[in-house]
Amino acid sequence: MAEIKIAVLVSGGGTNLQALLDAQARGEIPGGRISLVVSSRPGVYALERAARAGVPAEVVARKDFSDTDAFCGALLDTLRRHDTGLVILAGFLSILNETFIRTYPNRIINIHPSLIPSFCGKGYYGLKVHEEALARGVKVTGATVHFVNEEPDGGPIILQKAVDILPGDTPEALQKRVMEQAEWKLLPRAAMLFCAGRLSVEGRTVRITEE
Secondary structure, three states: OEEEEEEEOOOOOOOOHHHOOOOOOOOOOEEEEEEEEOOOOOOOOOOHHHHHOOOOEEOOOOOHHHOHHHHHHHHHHHHHHHOEEEEOOOOOOOOOOOOHHOOOOOOOEEEEEOOOOOOOOOOOOOHHHHHHHHHOOOOOOOOEEEEOOOOOOOEEEEEEEEEEEEOOOHHHHHHHHHHHHHHHHHHHHHHHHHHHEEEEEEEEEEEEEOO
16 A cells, blocks of 8 residues: 655644654554645744654745635645645644645545534634633533535544643643643544545544554
């Protein structure tokens, strides 16, 4: 079975990218290899992480394009040049159009910092998710890895992990705990399952086959 080339799309510091790079270094993504990092913004720390790991990186800056279609077209050209088989969104803050999504059906994975369907959809990203969870007084939050479709945060769910909300939590403290306890574990596992051919989509349901 040919090795699957993984492109990780980023927009900021790249903590989830680092979790993927560390998992790869430990041999935890057999059958796949992070072969490209693409940033929608120049100068972000995720690019430094890629360089330190020896992974090629490119910038396709959203600000350089007049609209989403032109931006996504440039992204697609970049991924095709690198023969990408799996796209992972790791803190990627730009919208992808239908053409992009349909080019990689059930081959785009996203991480979201809540238990979907709670606190998700348009406008819910970063600290906003955790602020809303605390404002609503929920006792448990977490993270979700899902395939990407045309509906924001609406694609088939691959993995979820719950994280307790503690008394006195701030959005920043909750964000850090969700990353450490859920996001950094789920995303590498989802990549492993995909590259091992253990994920299949039936309607809106993801089936995980045993080893």
